[in-house]
Amino acid sequence: MTTPNSRARFARVAVVSAVCGFAMGAVLAQAPSANAAPAKAAAKAAPKAAAAKSIFPRLNGHIDLSGVWINLFSESRTGNPNLYNEPDLSPAGKQIIEKFRSQYDMTGVQGMDANEHCVEPGMPTDMSGIGGQPLQIIQGDNITVILAEVGNQFRRIFMKGQKPPEESLTTRNGWSNGHWEGDTLVVETQLIQEWYWFRWPHADQAKTIERFSLKRTADVTPPVGRNGQRRDMSTVGPYVLVDDLTMIDPVLYDKPPQITLYFNKLGEDEFLEQACQEGLWWERMKKYRKPSP
Secondary structure, three states: OOOHHHHHHHHHHHHHHHHHHHHHHHHHHHOOOOOHHHHHHHHHHHHHHHHHHHOOOEEOOEEOOOEEEEEEEEEEOOOOOOOOOOOOOOHHHHHHHHHHHOOOOOOOOOOOOHHHHOOOOOOOHHHHOHHHOOEEEEOOOOEEEEEEOHHHEEEEEEOOOOOOOOOOOOEOOOEEEEEEEOOEEEEEEEOEOOEOOOOOOEOOOOEEEEEEEEEEHHHOOOOEOOOOOEOOOOOOOOEEEEEEEEEEOOOOOOOOOEEEEEEEEEOOOOOOOOOHHHHHHHHHHHOOOOOOO
């Protein structure tokens, strides 16, 4: 959790680094050397690089993605603004989806959004934070876990190349493996259960590839929203979580849908349990309630 005190500490570190770097540059500039110019340039750039890195927390040699995160906005790289809208299906994909949905007469029917009945689409929609609900990342060397408040969902990302057991069943959030490429966590998810209803439909052959990283808020430009304005970033912390997500599904799509999601960090206590099924259970219980005496 980033607090005013921690931001002040980071600022002091940046100032000290800058002062030290400036002094180093001055010394190198006065020293007679054939490499004086390159050394001076490197010394001048070093404080900027140190300041940029200092705002990102680290854990066991990597940036630390841990924390509670809320989706700020998303940018599509294939023409669809967010995970609530459906990507452009291939002609064959349209036939498959239309055939499935034509089995149900939904004329005038209300309340058939699946998550209203505690049925979540899973990946990749899980990452959008349906209804403005947060995610929590617990980063580890062997397993990194992503918890979703909506539907009490979870994802386990295996970091040591563990393979799924033979005859593994598909699930809503699939099986994920991750590895680090520098300061980017790359996650590939397979064995995702098919989803032909609304919000990014996909076949069970689909897989997702995600690239998680941290980015300075000052370097982020929000897209223009439906109201014609960009999101105000003044209340956002010093850095954001970025999830570059690609879904590969040759059954329904000619081109892999791609989207970039941006998240703001919240306090550790801003993640709650969602008792979705409890409401459905009480609705059922009402049918069997005895008349009042």
